[in-house]
Amino acid sequence: MLAGVATLASLALPAGAVSAAPVSTPATMKALLARAGRLSNQIDSLSEQYDGLKIQLTQAKTEARIASQTAARDEKQLTAGQVAVGQIAAEGYMTGDVNSTLQLLQSSNQQSFINRASIMLQLQQENGDRVTVLAAAEDAAQRARLTAQQEARRAAQLATQMNAKVQAIQRRETVLNGAAFTQAMSIFKQTGQYPNFTIPGNSVGVQALRFALTRRGDPYVWGGAGPDDFDCSGLVMWAYGKVGISLPHFTGDQWNSGQHISRSQLEPGDLVFFFPDISHVGLYVGDGLMLDAPTFGQPVQIQPIFWSAYVGAVRIVG
Secondary structure: OOOOHHHHHOOOOOOOOOOOOOOOOHHHHHHHHHHHHHHHHHHHHHHHHHHHHHHHHHHHHHHHHHHHHHHHHHHHHHHHHHHHHHHHHHHHHOOOOOOHHHHHHHOOOHHHHHHHHHHHHHHHHHHHHHHHHHHHHHHHHHHHHHHHHHHHHHHHHHHHHHHHHHHHHHHHHHHHOOHHHHHHHHHHOOOOOOOOOOOOOOOHHHHHHHHHHOOOOOOEOOOOEOOOOEOHHHHHHHHHHOOOOOOOOOHHHHOOOOEEEOHHHOOOOOEEEEOOOOOEEEEEEEOOEEEEOOEOOEOOEEEEOOHHHEEEEEEOOO
């Protein structure tokens, strides 16, 4: 009945709140489908934003850990430098059982006095060098501590943003799980019922597509990356991972992970992207069809490419 979510999103959104009463008229069904499509698109977009934040959070945690390790190393060097400077200072005042250089300081004859002045200069220079090193170590330790604190704050902020995305997704899922949408969502599931495809060739894209085709019927779950449930970028990441190519779990990064190609150059396995914010991706099958994990309520399936929302394609080269 419907080619995909893009078609649904083009319908008018009903002005009022949707009733939980059973669907009984075509007009009501059309309104519910429009509303369901809009909410599903929002879930898909929020899911990709969540995936992007998750990558940033991992990076922030890694950088915070490295900075903490650097701070610990620099503080250890700082402590060693403090001890060394303290030892030099103490040796300048010690008498008796000290090294031979410092023993010369105890002599009272004229030549020894000259030697003594030279040695004092040497000790002062050595002490000055140590102090310089000590100051540099202290600065490095302080910078590392500040970096670790900044990355920890950044990680906390990202976690807060991710939690907000999760709550926004869950609110929309709650609406779509209501009784009024049960019939509308069942219509979603009637799309994409295409026969099995034989994909010729042995390119990296074709190999990844063959793996992805084995997941037809698996549920869409936001943040999913297999092996049993997927979101759109998670399916692409999983399929290419099966052929030894690591892709990020985020449409925005996948858009920059390969060679951009024109629509006329499309081949099976190429990535096709949709919507201005590049919030959806699928795998090109051929003949104007793609395989994707569409959105909430729709399993992994083959469906017509919704060209009205198409923004471009990328070829992954092994």
